[in-house]
Amino acid sequence: MPELPEVETVVRDLRPLLVGRRFTGVWAGPLALRKPWTRGWERRLTGRRVEAIRRRGKWIVAEMERGDRLVVHLGMTGQLTVAPAEAPTKPHTHLVFDLDEGAGQLRFRDVRRFGSATLFQADEDVEAFFRAAGLGPEPFGLDAAYWRQRLAATARCLKAVLLDQRVVAGVGNIYADEALYAARLHPARIASGMGAREADRLRRAVETVLNRAIERRGSSIRDYVGGAGQKGEMQTEFRAYGRTGEPCPRCGALIERVRLAGRSTHFCPVCQKKEVHHKDKKGTKKSHGLKKS
């Protein structure tokens, strides 16, 4: 569920609730998450203060005093929230951290258990972990050359490239579709066949879509909530994702759904042309006015 905007919202919500607080008790349920929980974690975390919390791609990193790093991934249905200690614990809650000074509890809930929580000893270990996974750069402020180069280097379709966390970290299925729609690029286009201008359209569309989603506090379709438990609003602004059979907001053609890179993919078959237009040679720069009727 959570892509970069959702994870960013969680981190921003949690920051004032967690930073400076101490874990006074730690509990883990019996069901395993995606990665085995670190041996001796209760002892290492109990009594420790949270110094900072940050995001990297779709990962959440809580920086603990004395160097330990708690690294959380929300998978598809993960929720990381602070709640009052007396609030009922919902089903599928797998980790609970008691906070000092009546600040409540940090709780990790995850119905499908595709999420994970891992304890590292130091920042260097977290960085080594991200490096081993090949985690790519954050998608903001990248130069055009980076996109052009990464797209040129692969014969995969655009949808697959956007979902690849090694190319750019943080884009998932929703925002891949929304960015391709905004850039008017067909998701099945082969990445290496992109022109420089198209590559730059995609670069800008990814940034624009993600920034807008952060402003709207992410998308809540089913499970997603921010760090204080409230839903996001971006789902009301989807142009392509989940709108199969509805009219395209730009041209009125019906949004189609196909399967690409193993994922449901939504696009407008008219605005997002599969074949490249060769008409933008020199003279006809502003030819987009022609596609009326």
Add this chain to the structure above:
DNA sequence: ATAGGCGCCTGCTGGC
């Protein structure tokens, strides 16, 4: 090396 497919989990929805 790289690209595609499957499995991991649970819950919900739509069609028969």
Add this chain to the structure above:
DNA sequence: TGCCAGCAGGCGCCTA
């Protein structure tokens, strides 16, 4: 009403 296939915001492992 009931059942079951299909689907879901992600990722890692296996194979060709």
